[in-house]
Amino acid sequence: MKTHDHARRARLYRLMLRLLPPEAREEFGTEMLQLFLDRCREAEEAGGMTRLWFEAGWDVVRHGTAERLERAGGHMRDLWRGMTMGGWIQDVRFAARGLRRRPGFSSAAVVTLALGIGASVSIFSVVNGVLLTPLPYPEPESLVTFWSVNEERGTRSRGMAHPEVADWRALSSTFEHVAGYARARMTLTGFGLPEVVAGGRTTGDLLAVFGLNPTLGRDLTPEDDVSDGARVVVLGQGLWTERFGGDPGAVGRTVTLDGASWEVVGVAPEGFDFPGGAGYWVPFYNDPEECGRGCRIMSGIARLAGGADLERARRQVGVVSARLAEEYPDSHRYRATELERLADVVVADVETALWLLLGAVSMVLLVACANVANLLLARAVDRSAEVSLRATLGASVIRLARQLLTESFLMALLAGVAGAVLAWWGTALLMRLAPPTLLGNADIAMDESVLVFAALVVAGVTALFGLVPALYLARRAPADSLNGSRGSRGGRHTGLLRSALLSGEVALSLVLMLGAGLLFRTIGQMEAVDLGFSVSGVERFRLSLPESRYGEGPVVARFFATLEDRLTALPEVEHAGVTFGAPLESGTIGTDIVLLDRDPVPPPDRPSVAVRAVSPGYLDAAGLTLLQGRWFTEDDRRSGEPVAVIGWAAAARFYGDEDPVGKQIRLSVSWGFDEEPTRTVVGVVGDIRGRRITEDDGPAAYLPNAQFGVDVGIVTLKLRAGVATALPAARSVLATLDPNLAITNPETMEQVVSREMAATRFYMTLLAVFSGMALVLATVGLYGVVAYGVGRRTREIGIRIALGARSDDVTALMVRQGVAPALAGLCLGLLGAWMGARAMATLLYGVRPHDPATSVVATGLLFGVVMAATLLPARRAARIPPSSALRVD
């Protein structure tokens, strides 16, 4: 037993030693084996044999690679030594002539590489624009945003309460400037048709936070942001040039926003439009009595003080938030504040996807390189007789290898130029197809870093596909090639190399196919989601009523009720309804809920619900499902009994098996009315996907518009069958009610849903294109290898057939040549995909990264293609008549 073990170990270790360069093996192979067996003996006594094997394996891999690299370095030195300008020019001339002589081969290689390079550079230009270009502000790394973390629920939001801005401003050694901000939408009038313009509300110092100075006048200051402050506005460059013709005298004049007069106090610098495309900025005018520490209606942003690093700032913020939790338990218990760099927040959603796409496109490039390397290798073998002849005539082998490398480089350069043109076109195409969420405000252009990347790709590509054949030739002794052009040892050696390249191609193709497959299934899952509302034949638009003219909640509610009646009366419209907090649109209020039929719970422990204010017609207009009780009617007035309808999830979570109808609740939010009253639950509706298609909404509560009163409404119209749009009719209804109101964001629900899926669809399309490219290249490569093998072994096949081999045997023999590396590639690809799947998890929905069905289908599909590509030339081999085969040299 012992001897048996000993022999087995020795055999295995000798096999491992093959990873070392042959010289090292020859010189010290015996000693290494001896030493290893000594160590085995020790391990046998002390235990830890498995560990020894792992360590010894790593030892051989590590030092074997290092020695080989050192040797390759020596080759490279030889390659460049003695390089003169004249020799270089001569090489280029030779190479150009070589390429011209084989136009078919050269153009196939150049086109293959150009496709790979073009695709890579296109994706890189997007990555460069979105992820690598810093934000266009001074010292962007000092800009940080605040996150409010609910430690109990494990949720995180950007919400910040007004008084907190002062808390953070007090940390003057940490923050140079702090500002709270929120988006605003106001109707601009006095310049032709009314127009709703996006803007920002700030607590002042917003420009200072970004390190910018106003072009004219001044920035808003904390002093402007008091509850009874004057109406002042800072204009963006757009409004200033459009509405005031860029007049420097604009400061001090007024604009009409939401029907009120605002004094222009400043103009922001060119290009500044934070948050999200803002065209003007106004103060919050927050009243701390009305909206205090629990009222997290803004986001926070700050500039770190000079010398303050993020880690230190995080610690200090941690200390302060712990203190706040003690001082204000109602609003700050379980709350922690975290800081994150603005640059990271801006790209967080798309970062994974973009890196994945860059990874995917690099795989396509690798496949292209492997393919061209394969072609070149075949040619190097074919040319070895010529090369040997030249070598015997006095050319050094190194010199010849260098010339081959020059040829590769010239090809890569041509491909690089063609690829740059393709990339220019590809980038434009990407920008047109990419969903806006991906690109944001990024400036995507072929700038110098993209060109540097392209140059690096060309150099890398040359190294990848050019070095293999060059080193192969450089290693061969001239005599080796002269005696026997076919079936020589060199042929077998390159056969192995070509198979390895092929396995790599198949593996990469499989990884890409699996990625595309997973995204394809994700889209299927997203389409199958029960959204809880109707999609087809539903149209909606947004309407906001200026506070200055509509003011109080009851007036707003009355206006929307009248509008709903008029719209329902239209012949195009079947149902009309109004909501604040429409599905898949920002604008839901989240608030705590008090269950009055349950034991009282302190504020931080109360469950939260998404609140939507809706009109009586909304149930049918949006296509919600009433499960229990009743929906709102015209009788649910301001003066009537306060009521609410809750969602299915809320009913299940709060009341379990009990009937929720008739229960009493109170919400902590109040909006438009003095105090939120105790409400009776009158019905239960089905849940909807309100925030995202892929996200469960959690508990929801609906309140009648008439009892809630929000001055912004999403008007939802269920169209009669066959009607494409009711917008023109809706516009004229609106004009009769109030000609100064503007419709914004008109869209059909189909558009809304497809917008939600646009990013996933885009990634899938790209991955599908990439995997298609890889598949075609790998198939061509496979076909080439088998066809080449058939050509090289024609004589042998002839003999076999003459000796009675059946044509099936010959086919099988040839197929094996392609199928073996392809199978190895499939295994490798599955392994790679298995290991890399985690990276894709965030892009998937309803399908696991290791989805077996996708793996089986993709592997099967690829295997089918592989079989077809090998069968074709193999069948041809089987039909070779022995007489003609034997005539071959």
Add this chain to the structure above:
Amino acid sequence: MADSPDVQRHLPLHPEAFRILLVLLAGDAHGYAIVKELERDPGRPGRVLPANLYRRIRTLLGHGLIGESSQRADPRVDDQRRRYFTVTDLGREVARAEARRLEALVDGARDLLVP
């Protein structure tokens, strides 16, 4: 004293190579004995394995810092078939120069770090 260019060329030595030279300065040894000696250093992480050891030995041999020794230990205590290594004169010089270099380095560090 300045080292000759012949010696300078080999500096700095890879730490593992330096230790092997130190082991051999104490007396000629074969691979397994060198390994055992190296592993007596308590600061050394993990065990010394064959590919690592013989890569260093090949480099040292190639640079002429060590040579093969014809000397053999008593056949009763050791294996006669093993190959023994010995330090060459150049190896001795290089080891000395490396020690001086490290000493200067440590001196410099001490000036900066020790209060």
